[in-house]
Structures are given as C-alpha cells and as structure tokens.
Amino acid sequence: MKKRLTPHLSRLEAEAIGIIREVAAEFERPVMLYSIGKDSSVMLHVALKAFYPSKLPFPLLHIDTTWKFREMIRFRDETAKRLGLDLIVHINQEGLARGINPIASGSALHTQVMKTESLRQALDKHGFDAAFGGARRDEEKSRAKERIFSHRSPTHVWDPRNQRPELWRLFNTRIAKGESMRVFPLSNWTELDVWDYVEAEEIPVVPLYFAKERPVVERNGTLIMVDDERLPLRPGETPRMESVRFRTLGCYPLSGAIRSDADNLTDIISEMRNSSTSERQGRLIDHDESGSMEKKKREGYF
C-alpha cells in the first residue's frame, strides 16, 4: 500500500501535472529528456500520471555520451520496456568519431560536444519544439532564476536577461518558427522532495543511488568508480572496494561517489537531512567557477 502524499508533495505533484499537460496541449512536437537519474524518474512518473488512462503522448529522449554507468543504461532499457515507452537514444556520432571523451578531452570539451551539442543535434533532427527537463531551481544559482517555460532561440540559446515574465500558472507557450521551449515541471521541488516522493510513490531508481561495495579510486579528494576498463589507472593506483553511493549521476569518470552505508531509501533521506554539502558537489563539471552553469545553459545545456 502506497503512503498518502503529504499536502506539500501533492501540491508539487499537481503543479507538475498541470505543466506537463499544458505542454502536451500547446506544442506540436514535445519530447521528454530522460537522463535516467532520480529527477528523470520522478518526472516520468508524474507524466504517466498526468495522462492516465491515456499513454504518454510524446517520446523520451536520452542523450547518451557513451560514458554513462553500465547500470544506468541497463536501468534505462528495462524502464522503457517495462512501461512500453517510445525511447529515442541519441549519440553524437561526429563527436565519437573525433574521439571526444571525458578523460583525454577533459570534462569541459566532453560536456560541450557529447551533451550540449548532441542535445541540439537531436532536437533539430526530430524537430522537437518543446523539451522537458528534470532540473530543479534549488540545484544551482542560475537555475534558481530560470522560468518554468524557458524560451530558446532557433540556435537553442538562453537569454537570461530577456526572460518572459511568468505570472500565476499562465504560461506563455508562443514561439516563432524554429524556436523552442525548455520546460521544467520540477522547478519548485527540492532534492529532499524528490526523495520523499520516490519513497511515497515507490518509484524505481538506479541502484547506484544506494550504498554498495564498489571499486573506486580516489583522485583529488573525489571517489571515482572504475565502471569499466576505459578508465586509465594512474601509476600506483589500484581500485579499492568501498561502500559508496551517488547523490547525482552522470558520466562515470565525472561523477564523484560518497562513502556511505545508506542502502535503503529511509537511510538515504536521513543521510541527506544531515548532509553539509550540496548535491552538485559531486559534479566535476560545475567546479570551474561560479558562473559556469549559466554559461553552459546559455549555450543550450539543460
């Protein structure tokens, strides 16, 4: 028996459902970005509820950098199969051919080519005019300022100084030809809300969020999991088995693990309540400087 949602969570859920339905009603070709993480899992779950008993009226899109954890890809394919979803997987073949990867090319170039450019390629290829993302405003300062309906130019550029006022729940969905909209139904959720909702609604998430003995190496204070043989070990480095889990998931060489014994939802939630670091702390791509997320977003990153 599922737990009843708290008034706080049911308001957030209803708000997200309203946003998702509005996109389905107003746009010709929406798509839902599916990154396999907990936020995507929650967004997908809410979307399925929004249209019940109809099926999801749009496809899912995963931008695969080819460096995701193997468990993520397995989870993605199982989820698509279990729920009978229309899943599009896009890989930037040109970037692949150029040999772009997070280790030799560095995190900035890898993210630019295999995520940002790849996403733009996929959106252009399929002619999507609206794309849902699972981003939340509590993640990062520039996200805190982004609209729920975030307008993009034909080249997918975000202009933070010229955002449309967004009043009440009346979303201006008008776009000119070639322009598009990024839509964030979970804007007002916090990390804790996401986990509380996962627990209450019994939503499956990638097992990497739960602590388990995993092979890791420690680099500059960050624990990197050795997920496959592509991660070159430095001289004297040997993977150690440690009980670790991930707060946020991305390309495995760029995702820092945390030492933890929290192997169930209750423990994760209580661990998070007592945490003194933010979830993006484990994301190596944000660290260049404080404005780096805004720059990436302006270029079309989610």
Next chain:
Amino acid sequence: MDQKVATDILAKGSPAILSETAARPTLRFLTCGSVDDGKSTLIGRLLYEQQLIFDDQLAALERDSKKHGTAGPEIDFALLVDGLEAEREQGITIDVAYRYFSTRKRSFIVADTPGHEQYTRNMATGASNADLAILLVDARKGLLTQTHRHAAIVWLLGIKHVVLAVNKIDLVDYDQSVFENIVESFTAFAASFGFASVAAIPLSARYGENISERSDRTPWYKGAPLISYLEGVDVEDRRAALPFRMPVQWVNRPHLDFRGFSGTIASGTVRPGEKVIVSASGKISEIARIVTADGDLDSASAGDAVTLTLTDEIDISRGDLLAAPQARPAVADQFGAHIIWMGEQEMLPGRSYLMKAGARTLPVTITELKHRLDVDSLAQNAAKTLALNEVGFCNLATHVPVAFDPYSENPVTGSFILIDRYTNATVAAGLVAFALRRASNVHLQNLTVSKEARVQLKQHHPCVLWFTGLSGAGKSTIANVVEARLNSFGMHTILLDGDNVRHGLNKDLGFATADRVENIRRIGEVAKLMTDAGLIVLCSFISPFRAERRLVRETLPDGEFVEVFVDTPRETCIARDPKGLYKKALAGEIKNFTGVDQPYETPEAAELILGRDAETPEQASTKVLAYLAVRNLIPHFDELGDWAI
C-alpha cells in the same frame, strides 16, 4: 550559533518533527522593496541561520565575496541569491530567484524579487504566486516611491498578508522612534488596501537581529522574530470553499469508450453526481467519475489535478470552463480589468493582443484606458497609453464571449496575460474587475435580414479593399479609378479616405501612435458594417502598423479583406509631395509623419502589390479589378477578358 538554532538543527533528523513540517501547508512568500534595502541579504541570512548553506556553497560564497562583495571583509549574503553573472557584477538583483527552505514547523518557497524600477515586472511575477509579502524598508531612508509601488502591486495581486521589515535598524542605533515613524507612514499609505495583517518587525539582515530570535538590542520590540512569525502566520487557503471552477486543459481520449476532461481544479470541490455547466455554451451535465492514476476519487478540491468524465456526450474542448451551475461565472465579451504593463513597447488602445486566460488563448483589444494609477499617490490619472511597469485600468473586448470571475473573488479564473502577436513577448498581467455587459444581451440581436440576404440582391460579393502605403504613394488616386470603374459596371461601392473620415468620425484624433491605432480601429469597424450592408468598401489610409491592418483583417470573414500595398518608392513619394507635407516633415515642422519620423511597417502578405512597376493609375486599377474577378468577388465581364494577372 545561538542555542535555539542549534536545537532546531539537532531536531532535523527526527521523523516525528519532520512530519510536523510536511503536514503544514507550504508558505510561499516574496521579498520586495526598493533597491539596496537588503532583500537578497535577508534571504541569504535566513538560509544561513537555518543551516541551509552547504559547506561547498559557503566556500564558493567566500570566494565570490572577495571578488564582487559589497560587505567589506565580511560574507556578502546577497551573493548567495544573485545567481546571474550580470547581477553579481553589478551587485543588484535583476530577476526573480526562487529559494526553498524548511524549518521544523514549515516549508517555505521564497521569491526574491528585484528592487529597481526597471525590473518591476519581475517583482510582479514573484508576487503572482505568493501568499505573503515581506516589504523591506531601509530604516535610514523610510518609505520610497519604490516601496509604495511594490505595496500597490502586492495589493493589486491580492496578497493579504504583509510583513513590514524595517531593515538596517543597526544603522539608526536601534532607535524605536525611527521604527515607529516608518510604521505610522506605512499604515497611512496602505489604509485603503485592506491587508488582512501587517506585521512590522525591526531587523538587521546583516547582523541577524530579530531574524531567528528576538534581539537584545531592540528591547522595545515585543513582537515575534521574523522566522517565528513566518512559521506561525495563517494564510488560509479559502479556494476550496469557493464555487467549483475547472478550466479544461486537455481532452483525455485514449480510446472511443473514454472521454475525460483533464485540468487542475481552480476552486471549489466536486463529487460524482454533481451537476456542472460548460460556461460559454451553457450546456449542463453531471460528473460521472473523478479519474486519477491512483484510482477514482470520491471528491476533489481546488489545486487537485484530475480528469473528469461526464454522464452526457456534450461538446467540450480545451479552454472551456467547467463550473457549478448554481454559482456561474460571468460570461462576457467586454470587461474591465487592471493591467500591469510589462512590454518594452507602450500599450496601445485599439491594438489587438493575444489573451491567455485559463487554458484559452484568444485575440483581445484594449478598447479604452480609463485611467493610469499613480503608485506613489494612488491618484487615478487620465492617460492615453501605458509604458513599461505602469499600472492602469482598461476596458477590453474579445470577439467571442469568455467566462471569468472577478480577480478579487477568484484569482485563477480572474487573471490573464497579454501576449504581443508579433514578438510573442508577455506584455501585460491582467486582473479582471467586472463584466461591462452580458454577452448574451448582445447576441440576442438576431436580425431578420442577414448579410447573405443583402448580398443576394447584388451581383458582387462585399469586401474591403484596403490600400496602404506611404503618403504620396498614389493610394487615393488608384482607389478613385477603381471605384469609378466598379461603379460603371453597376457595383455598389463606398470609398473611405483620410479626408472624409478625419473631418467627421475621427476629428477628435491626432497623429500620435495611440491616435493612429484608434483611427484605424474605427475605420475597420465602419468598413465591416458597410460590408454587412453588401458594399465593396475601398479604404485608402497610410495605416502604418501591421497590427492594426491585421485587426481589421480579423474582424472580417476569410477572403473579404484584400490588402493592396501601394509600394511606390519613397523617393518618388517625396518628389511628388502632393500636399507639401514631406517638405514640412523633413524640415521638422510636422511631427509623427510616416516615412520620416514614424515607421511604416510593410505588409508581410498583401494580396496585391502595386507601384513597383511605375504603373499608371489606370493600369494599377486594372490589376485590382482582375484580382477581384479571379477571386469571384465581382463577375467576369467581357471587358476584363484579356486582363492578365
């Protein structure tokens, strides 16, 4: 860290206490007030004192404080919330930032809004979804124009609870009389607003006085510190007690046997078996089921996102409003509303905008600006337009009736936004006050003789030939020849041009942009009436703006508006200068002259373009007649036989 905060944090892990937080409704509030009154600093301080700034964020904050900070050697808390690079560089807040925090008693969603006048629209955005406003005042400066402006917008948007936060009290030596003077002037200013509660708190955001606990420095202050006040304030949501309303957002049709109407309930409660009315059509049915993915519900209330099925097959589509039949919304095509203008271009009465209200988007015209509100004195001043960030009261008209409630009774069904039809920018927030006349009364005027009956007496089809172009392009000359030839074939025509309209119908209008818009709107209405009478109406007007030409086009049935763009080169027009006007305009003696100091917006899809081939008026008129013949608006005469198009 003081003892109380420490206890709060220790308590955070306890599940019993957490459920207390989760069970209370979330409080959504905004911080507003003039620039530099310390809004962002206050939020940064709130987050810091609730231990909600993570170690890595604090490290980044210390780095940024050294680079951009305005607090000397101390941590500048404003940098926590000023997220955009431009904001950090300039040390100001430009856009609304949303922040989330919880204490053990309550969850909060905070909109931190900008204080600069030029960003007032972003402040209104933050206010539109808030239950409470913290209005900051700098103790040294007292109430400023921007304080008044924000208080007025808070009132307009229907926020009932205000915290008057007298900040920087440390900089006036914690002086009680300074605080009391500010409270007194605010009480006087806000007397007419009818706020349900105003709590005045003296505080120092930078030093944390009266934030988490009552400060020793203000022993004369007996009220609660800010956090305790916010935890305890009752902003009861009374939407569930209002009559039932639900805008239909999406028709849910998975297969032929299921037809549901999905939407978020705006107000009231609904149960299976209850009657509902489709507001615009007046059709009544009964709720069969309330469908959700978690199973059917026995009842659903305001804020719930549901799918309703009805017992009858009645026509309902996206945008319709379902309502309780015993307490129906107003249905009207003309209504009065407050408008907060947010467009870079000024608001123009007569121009057509798109209105989004509920799940419906439709063209709307602001027919009249009744007054502009002076937010400092609250005076209602006469005005012709509204500029960015100005507030006014307007009459609006739609082509079809719309269902709504007054904003003061129901903010969801009483609010709308206006969208510019060309740039797609959101240019205004609207708050409905009342219906100007019941649409049903207008539509009762079903005339016995219809337009079709009148047309049957003619051998042509009525239409509007709209000649647009620069002064001196030859519009009236060509229109004259066209009319003469139509007349000789026995067609019934009328020619409207500047001379016969400006001297009578529109003699009260000048040449400023707002007047030009109204000029064309009136001409469009007259032209439409004349097509109803069965005439071919020739209109010869510079009509420089696309929006107005489009407005006239939309008042007519498809195919009855023929836009004729007389595109004579500007140099030719200046050389002709039949009335000597270019000479005067170029010398600066006439203002607002199209093509000189006022733009001409060229048509994007005119039916006909003349003037580029230097035709004679006779040749040009032949092209017009040929077009009318091809479109079957006039019969094919032998004389027209060899006219090529």
